[in-house]
Amino acid sequence: MRIPRDVVLPSLFAVILAMGVLLPLMMTLTISLNPNEQDIMVSMGAVRSFIPQVFSLQNYIEVWTDPVHPFARYLANTALITFSTLALSILFNSMAAFVLAQGTLPIRKPVMILVLATLAVPGESLVLPQLMMAGWAGIVDSYEVQIMPGVANAMSIFLFFQFFSRLPKELIEAARIDGFSFFQVYRYVAMPLSKPVISAIAVLQFLEIWNAYLWPVMVTRGPEYRPLSVAMSAYFGTNQAAWGNIMAFAVSMAVPVILFFLILQRQFIASVMSSGIKG
Amino acid sequence: MLLPALFFITVLIIGPFLLSVWFSFTDQRLVPRPIPTKFIGTTNYERMFADPLFWQAIWNTVFFAVIVTPVQLSMSLGAALILNSAVPFRGFFRSVAILPLLLPMTVIVSIWAVLFRIPSGPFNAVYQWFAGQGNYVDFLGNPSVAMLSIVALSAWATFPYQMLIYLAGLQEIPQDLYEAAKLDGARAWHRFRYVTWPGLRNVNIFLLIITTVGALKLFTQVDILTKGGPNGATTTIIHYLFKRGYANQKVGYASAVAVFFFLAVTAIALFQRRVLKNEGEA
Numbered sequence: 001m002r003i004p005r006d007v008v009l010p011s012l013f014a015v016i017l018a019m020g021v022l023l024p025l026m027m028t029l030t031i032s033l034n035p036n037e038q039d040i041m042v043s044m045g046a047v048r049s050f051i052p053q054v055f056s057l058q059n060y061i062e063v064w065t066d067p068v069h070p071f072a073r074y075l076a077n078t079a080l081i082t083f084s085t086l087a088l089s090i091l092f093n094s095m096a097a098f099v100l101a102q103g104t105l106p107i108r109k110p111v112m113i114l115v116l117a118t119l120a121v122p123g124e125s126l127v128l129p130q131l132m133m134a135g136w137a138g139i140v141d142s143y144e145v146q147i148m149p150g151v152a153n154a155m156s157i158f159l160f161f162q163f164f165s166r167l168p169k170e171l172i173e174a175a176r177i178d179g180f181s182f183f184q185v186y187r188y189v190a191m192p193l194s195k196p197v198i199s200a201i202a203v204l205q206f207l208e209i210w211n212a213y214l215w216p217v218m219v220t221r222g223p224e225y226r227p228l229s230v231a232m233s234a235y236f237g238t239n240q241a242a243w244g245n246i247m248a249f250a251v252s253m254a255v256p257v258i259l260f261f262l263i264l265q266r267q268f269i270a271s272v273m274s275s276g277i278k279g
Numbered sequence: 280m281l282l283p284a285l286f287f288i289t290v291l292i293i294g295p296f297l298l299s300v301w302f303s304f305t306d307q308r309l310v311p312r313p314i315p316t317k318f319i320g321t322t323n324y325e326r327m328f329a330d331p332l333f334w335q336a337i338w339n340t341v342f343f344a345v346i347v348t349p350v351q352l353s354m355s356l357g358a359a360l361i362l363n364s365a366v367p368f369r370g371f372f373r374s375v376a377i378l379p380l381l382l383p384m385t386v387i388v389s390i391w392a393v394l395f396r397i398p399s400g401p402f403n404a405v406y407q408w409f410a411g412q413g414n415y416v417d418f419l420g421n422p423s424v425a426m427l428s429i430v431a432l433s434a435w436a437t438f439p440y441q442m443l444i445y446l447a448g449l450q451e452i453p454q455d456l457y458e459a460a461k462l463d464g465a466r467a468w469h470r471f472r473y474v475t476w477p478g479l480r481n482v483n484i485f486l487l488i489i490t491t492v493g494a495l496k497l498f499t500q501v502d503i504l505t506k507g508g509p510n511g512a513t514t515t516i517i518h519y520l521f522k523r524g525y526a527n528q529k530v531g532y533a534s535a536v537a538v539f540f541f542l543a544v545t546a547i548a549l550f551q552r553r554v555l556k557n558e559g560e561a
Binding site for chain 2: 006007010011013014017018020021022024025027028031044045046049091092093095096097098099100103105111114115118120121122124125126127128129130131132133135148149151152154157182183186207210211213214217218228229230232233236237243246247249250253254257258261262265268269272273
């Protein structure tokens with residue numbers, strides 16, 4: 001059988017690309033399964049540090065049962081913060097976008113301009129006044145303080161606005177004639193149609209919150225409300241010698257997200273792609 | 280229906296923004312002191328512009344952005360071209376390529392901390408093949424290498440995002456343009472140069488702006504791996520702001536840095552947009 005030349009070169013590059021991504025991850029997995037710290041140090045960089053030689057869960061058990069760094073608590077904190085932010089952000093921002101796109105309020109235009117203007121402000125430049133305000137409100141070191149900044153999201157208003165303003169006028173009018181209130185049109189007509197936008201916003205914001213670091217570092221004091229991302233770096237900072245445990249922590253933190261996204265891969269890719277074209 | 284979102288935007292974006300402008304003209308501290316906060320005019324800005332570490336942070340941040348943006352965009356475009364061609368197992372390769380995007384940055388940083396290990400981490404093992412036993416590169420401890428190490432890590436960590444957007448852009452280019460070019464006898468490079476590249480113009484502009492702006496916000500990698508060192512070699516603007524405002528509690532001073540950062544990012548984004556849009560139309 002003859003292999004066409006157009007396939008050989010791209011395949012070769014594809015393999016190099018995959019190796020570039022997979023080798024560090026293989027190494028992570030291999031180290032996390034090796035209970036012998038000394039062996040980890042000795043074999044570091046050698047070929048056998050990329051292919052698991054032993055399959056021990058000892059590091060994992062140590063990570064999950066560490067009394068100073070309660071992994072389960074961190075995971076629960078992260079999940080709670082992530083899902084609350086997503087739920088509130090999608091609810092509030094879609095409602096606002098629907099009013100801005102389909103409502104009759106005369107101040108819609110200036111409000112929209114104001115919302116778009118906030119897109120230009122990098123979140124990083126706001127953390128200090130936000131921290132002061134959290135102090136005045138007495139909510140430093142809590143879930144609320146980690147949820148609220150993600151809810152104020154002009155990008156998600158903008159994406160919903162784009163979608164809602166393209167809904168056919170006849171559809172909205174027909175629903176109004178059938179006796180739907182403005183809110184009911186939003187709830188029973190607009191929202192069921194906007195699944196693609198919802199999933200795009202959910203995916204992008206999920207990654208953002210899951211990755212959040214600067215803000216949670218500033219507003220959490222201990223394990224009680226700390227999310228995984230900050231816990232990972234604290235763990236990394238205090239266990240510099242225990243690479244097996246650090247890598248087991250890393251794998252434990254990464255696997256749930258990877259599984260979640262591999263299952264939803266189609267929607268995930270579509271979401272990121274659409275964010276670029278429309279952004 | 281409009282009010283909840285407006286409430287959040289006002290309280291969490293507009294409010295803090297105005298506050299930081301106000302703070303930047305005061306000696307506000309993070310924790311209240313017995314002496315009341317007072318208005319001190321432009322003192323914070325004067326001190327900021329007189330601080331050598333501030334200028335070093337700017338230089339480091341600009342250096343990082345100028346290097347990482349082209350590196351990462353070429354990686355992303357290269358990966359997108361590969362995954363858009365007729366390779367076998369394309370679905371598998373695509374899933375693998377997006378993995379780094381799914382890993383939290385703190386996880387990636389700890390993985391790369393192993394790769395960067397001295398004297399015998401994986402990167403140094405490769406280096407020793409060429410440079411001989413006993414030699415090694417101190418990837419994070421050598422001031423002239425540290426930022427480049429952060430560049431490599433960051434490009435690896437986030438290239439799949441731009442790759443997916445490039446893939447979307449590639450799929451928008453009409454297939455018949457390629458057919459026509461092939462009929463005209465255009466070779467692969469010419470097809471890329473005269474069909475693909477012009478077809479990606481808008482995508483390139485968009486990605487150039489978001490990648491640059493993202494790069495200017497560099498913080499997490501630096502905070503965990505190098506703490507801004509060695510000798511300030513990886514101190515970025517956001518890290519400087521964090522140190523002054525949070526660790527040293529000088530909110531007034533750090534707010535001046537924040538206002539400067541906001542103005543600089545906005546100016547750079549507008550400038551890039553303007554230049555790139557005009558260049559295409561000329």
